[in-house]
Amino acid sequence: MAGGVSSSGGHSVSSAYAAVRNWLLAPSWITIAIFMLGPVLLMAVYSFLTKEFRGGVLWEFSLASYDQFFFDRGLFGDEPPKLHWTYLAIYLRSFIQASVATLLCLAIGFPTAYFIATRPASTRMVWLFLITIPYWVNLLIRTVSMKFLIRDTGPINEWLISFGLLEAPIKMVNTDFAVQLGLFYSYLPFMVLPIYAAVERYDFALSEAAADLYADRWTTLWLVLLPAVRPGIIAGCILVFVPSLGAFLAPDLLGGAKNFMIGSLIEEQFKGAAGNWPFGAACAMVLLTMVLVAVFLYARQQAANARGGG
Amino acid sequence: MSTGIRKPARKIDLRRYPGFVHLAVFCMIILYAPLLIVAVYSFNASTSITLWGGFSLQWYEEVFFGLESAKFKDAAWNSFTIAISAAVVSTCFATSAALGMLRAGEFRGRPVSFALINLPLMVPEIVTAVATLIFFNWINFERGIGTILVAHIVFCIPFAYLPIAARLEGISGIYEQAALDLYATRWEAFRLVLLPLMAPGVLSGFLLAFIISLDDFIITNFVKGAGVETLPTAIFGAVKQGIKPNIMAISTLLLVLSFIFVTLSWLIGRMGTDSGRAAD
Amino acid sequence: MNAETGNPSAAAAVEVREVEKVFGPPTTGARALAGVSLNILDNEFFTLLGPSGCGKTTLLRIIAGFETVTSGRVFLFGDEIEDLPPNKRPVNTVFQQYALFPHMSVAENVAFGLHRLRHPKAEVAKRVDEALDLVQLGEFAARRPSQLSGGQQQRVALARALAPRPKVLLLDEPLSALDLKLRQAMRVELKSLQEETGITFIFVTHDQEEALTMSDRIAVMSRGEVQQIGTAHDIYDRPRNRFVADFIGETNLLDVTVENVDDGSVACRLQDGGLLQATPSGEAAAGTAGHVSIRPEQLVLVPPQEPALMQGVVDRLIYLGTDNQHLVQLADGSEIRVRTQAAQQAEKDFAPGDKVGIRVNPGTARLLVD
Numbered sequence A: 001m002a003g004g005v006s007s008s009g010g011h012s013v014s015s016a017y018a019a020v021r022n023w024l025l026a027p028s029w030i031t032i033a034i035f036m037l038g039p040v041l042l043m044a045v046y047s048f049l050t051k052e053f054r055g056g057v058l059w060e061f062s063l064a065s066y067d068q069f070f071f072d073r074g075l076f077g078d079e080p081p082k083l084h085w086t087y088l089a090i091y092l093r094s095f096i097q098a099s100v101a102t103l104l105c106l107a108i109g110f111p112t113a114y115f116i117a118t119r120p121a122s123t124r125m126v127w128l129f130l131i132t133i134p135y136w137v138n139l140l141i142r143t144v145s146m147k148f149l150i151r152d153t154g155p156i157n158e159w160l161i162s163f164g165l166l167e168a169p170i171k172m173v174n175t176d177f178a179v180q181l182g183l184f185y186s187y188l189p190f191m192v193l194p195i196y197a198a199v200e201r202y203d204f205a206l207s208e209a210a211a212d213l214y215a216d217r218w219t220t221l222w223l224v225l226l227p228a229v230r231p232g233i234i235a236g237c238i239l240v241f242v243p244s245l246g247a248f249l250a251p252d253l254l255g256g257a258k259n260f261m262i263g264s265l266i267e268e269q270f271k272g273a274a275g276n277w278p279f280g281a282a283c284a285m286v287l288l289t290m291v292l293v294a295v296f297l298y299a300r301q302q303a304a305n306a307r308g309g310g
Numbered sequence B: 001m002s003t004g005i006r007k008p009a010r011k012i013d014l015r016r017y018p019g020f021v022h023l024a025v026f027c028m029i030i031l032y033a034p035l036l037i038v039a040v041y042s043f044n045a046s047t048s049i050t051l052w053g054g055f056s057l058q059w060y061e062e063v064f065f066g067l068e069s070a071k072f073k074d075a076a077w078n079s080f081t082i083a084i085s086a087a088v089v090s091t092c093f094a095t096s097a098a099l100g101m102l103r104a105g106e107f108r109g110r111p112v113s114f115a116l117i118n119l120p121l122m123v124p125e126i127v128t129a130v131a132t133l134i135f136f137n138w139i140n141f142e143r144g145i146g147t148i149l150v151a152h153i154v155f156c157i158p159f160a161y162l163p164i165a166a167r168l169e170g171i172s173g174i175y176e177q178a179a180l181d182l183y184a185t186r187w188e189a190f191r192l193v194l195l196p197l198m199a200p201g202v203l204s205g206f207l208l209a210f211i212i213s214l215d216d217f218i219i220t221n222f223v224k225g226a227g228v229e230t231l232p233t234a235i236f237g238a239v240k241q242g243i244k245p246n247i248m249a250i251s252t253l254l255l256v257l258s259f260i261f262v263t264l265s266w267l268i269g270r271m272g273t274d275s276g277r278a279a280d
Numbered sequence C: 001m002n003a004e005t006g007n008p009s010a011a012a013a014v015e016v017r018e019v020e021k022v023f024g025p026p027t028t029g030a031r032a033l034a035g036v037s038l039n040i041l042d043n044e045f046f047t048l049l050g051p052s053g054c055g056k057t058t059l060l061r062i063i064a065g066f067e068t069v070t071s072g073r074v075f076l077f078g079d080e081i082e083d084l085p086p087n088k089r090p091v092n093t094v095f096q097q098y099a100l101f102p103h104m105s106v107a108e109n110v111a112f113g114l115h116r117l118r119h120p121k122a123e124v125a126k127r128v129d130e131a132l133d134l135v136q137l138g139e140f141a142a143r144r145p146s147q148l149s150g151g152q153q154q155r156v157a158l159a160r161a162l163a164p165r166p167k168v169l170l171l172d173e174p175l176s177a178l179d180l181k182l183r184q185a186m187r188v189e190l191k192s193l194q195e196e197t198g199i200t201f202i203f204v205t206h207d208q209e210e211a212l213t214m215s216d217r218i219a220v221m222s223r224g225e226v227q228q229i230g231t232a233h234d235i236y237d238r239p240r241n242r243f244v245a246d247f248i249g250e251t252n253l254l255d256v257t258v259e260n261v262d263d264g265s266v267a268c269r270l271q272d273g274g275l276l277q278a279t280p281s282g283e284a285a286a287g288t289a290g291h292v293s294i295r296p297e298q299l300v301l302v303p304p305q306e307p308a309l310m311q312g313v314v315d316r317l318i319y320l321g322t323d324n325q326h327l328v329q330l331a332d333g334s335e336i337r338v339r340t341q342a343a344q345q346a347e348k349d350f351a352p353g354d355k356v357g358i359r360v361n362p363g364t365a366r367l368l369v370d
Helices: A014-021 A019-044 A064-070 A085-117 A120-134 A140-152 A153-164 A176-201 A207-212 A215-226 A230-245 A247-257 A262-269 A279-306 B002-013 B020-041 B058-065 B069-102 B110-122 B123-137 B146-168 B174-181 B186-215 B218-223 B231-240 B245-279 C056-064 C106-116 C121-134 C150-162 C180-197 C208-214 C232-237 C240-247
Strands: C012-023 C030-041 C045-049 C071-077 C091-094 C167-170 C200-205 C217-222 C226-228 C250-262 C265-270 C275-280 C289-294 C299-302 C310-319 C323-330 C335-341 C356-358 C365-366
Touching: A019 A279, A019 B069, A019 B110, A019 B123, A019 B146, A064 A085, A064 A207, A064 A279, A085 A120, A085 A176, A085 A230, A085 A262, A085 A279, A085 B020, A120 A176, A120 B020, A120 B245, A140 A153, A140 A176, A140 B020, A140 B231, A140 B245, A176 A230, A176 A247, A176 B020, A207 A215, A215 A230, A247 A262, A262 B123, A262 C091, A279 B110, A279 B123, A279 C275, B020 B245, B058 B069, B058 B245, B058 C275, B069 B110, B069 B146, B069 B186, B069 B231, B110 B146, B123 B146, B123 B218, B123 C240, B146 B186, B146 B218, B174 B186, B174 C030, B218 B231, B218 C240, B218 C275, B218 C365, B231 B245, C012 C056, C012 C200, C030 C056, C030 C200, C030 C217, C030 C226, C045 C056, C045 C208, C056 C091, C056 C167, C056 C200, C091 C150, C106 C121, C106 C150, C121 C150, C121 C180, C150 C180, C180 C200, C180 C208, C200 C208, C208 C217, C208 C232, C217 C232, C217 C240, C226 C232, C226 C240, C250 C275, C250 C365, C275 C365, C299 C335, C310 C335, C323 C356
Parallel strands: C045 C200, C045 C217, C091 C167, C167 C200
Antiparallel strands: C012 C030, C012 C071, C217 C226, C250 C265, C250 C289, C265 C275, C289 C365, C299 C356, C310 C323, C310 C356, C323 C335
């Protein structure tokens, strides 16, 4: 080459920011690394430590927490280990509850999102506005409101009795149904918003093309629309499933002691002298692993989509 | 007759699926019924919670002047100072991070950086709560307002980041180029052109961070010290004793506050798309 | 100073010398400019014309300062500028999508550059008024860009770029977003604006009609290289190579063999035996193969019995409003386009299937030696 090779970047606008990129990113990086990533790693370490009786830990390596989680060695710890169902059952129940909540949210959320996305621009904004409000309302307050509504002496039961439709109140609070309802109600907007965004970008000429090629409306939905908006559906499912799995408020307030879920189990371990920090840390690690697997599968799916889309 | 012509036209509307409208309405009822019923009952004159005894503001009076008013006022004060501080700090961090991620060209660490910034969204709240508690305990940091604030800043960063980054992505680099072409320094191009253009995103980010901080219960519950309460922890504590009417009054007040915030953020978003449209 | 080290030419407003631009890694990256040199004179309306991806916009952005050169030098009125950031260059740009600041009024947009140059307030106000008057938008000063039509936004962009009185104005396909009528009106306006202000305009376009109507000189670019620089007449009537002949306007390219070279005129043997006199675009040697370019409007159709250079059959007649275009198939299967003015020659039109002879207006054939 004839002249001197000039440095790359040069005067382009991006180079001004590129020069200070690390300074721009540093505050967020450092904050999250120290107060989020660090603590999570520390928690992982804690799960391998020994319990101290006053609620703290002894810095001695131990697998006791995981052993306690997975295996039952009898009252005195001298029987041959067999699978310990107490905790696994809690996780399994949480997993099922979260899955059912996700499916319910999808069943109601998809038609709702689709319906909103196909409104004319003016009314669409009103619907979207209405869906957004609950997302901004304090989750605790929403859960308490639900509890108020469905409890034995709550408006639903009182009304049904006063209309003579019931003799005695239906028991809804402290049932699996209540927890399910609570999860569904808590995270429904998380399902609607990403699906709405996907349907809004959907090109309805594709539906017309399908109809032109003799597909009826449900075939079109199944073969053309759903595959096209699948990324939105998957995003919605992740956004509902992950918080449902570790939910604390809905199971605690609506489920009561019998319908223990992961969140309550973990919380128990950090309360007062009865707590067991290493065990709580181990429980949290198991939950985190489940969630990260879900997020990882999602990310891989997204990457595959991106590749497929060119 | 116009209706005679219209009906068949609706049948061939390919976008319409029968039943979807009912599910959408059902969705709205599920979302709003509990909130609206609580709001209505917060004006109940009867001491029995469920039976309607006429309109009254007595529970609001109790919230502000009753036996527990001091507790709730303290909690509200804590909540708002924490939410404002956390929102301010996290919005500044997130704005800066968005510039570094989106305006500084390609760089190798981008996926890792993106994952780090969004880490608080991926980790379940209860896990974050546990990890943060262990961390503060390990470094022997006394728990209180300070620990709550730090924890809130951390999880508010990604919430503030999302709308800011979305806005920034939509702003073509050509405006800054035009500014440089018209003799602006880089700082002037940022201050006079890019910052005003991204302002709606920054404001939405701030509002979202504020409301998320104000809402948080789980993490706060773990990292707050003894005797320090925010509104959610105070309400949770009170609800454990049973749902009293004053809780419904507080809930309604917070509901109204949330409504005001969504409306604000909505209007700001609108403002954003207007200038965004011109930006295309 | 001596010529060997390459003093910038004093007459040039912009001199681009041996500029190379590679995006990405120097060896494997995409080469946008492959050694471009050109001089743009003061007070000239200069156009960079070429298809998309030819490097014209990259060259403009290098002059503006938005891209750095990989190698080579750029001078502005004799000063080397390739290391200056855009805000230090007395050059302004009219962007393709205008890039008007949406959060500022029209007046604030126009004042932006003047404020940055620290002109006193009164001076800024005066110059903003002048600039807006120049583009006849004085009454819109308080409006937002989004409240203006596309054509008005275009004028604001012009006013904003002209207000600081740059030494050179760069225009990056500024008319491409306008509809046809407005585009045609703006061509005239741009040219008169350039004459009025006496500022050097460098105009980038892919639209040859735009280039031909406005420019003092045109640089035709392709694949990162300048193919030809010249006036509109130069590049239309005397294209230097096949690319230019083909890209500018419509042309017929015929394979020929050079028969005989004679001072400024070359006798060329056509495939089917006819002999044609053409002016060569460069050194032509007898016996070599080449192409002859003949514009469709320089061909005449005659009845088959009359003497003609070539014989063919009319394949199709296309009515183009002002013109008729005949597609004539030659014996070897190739097709020739012949254009006749619709108004004058209606009676001479031939119908598809007619045998015709084709004549060439003398002096209009050009031999391209590349």
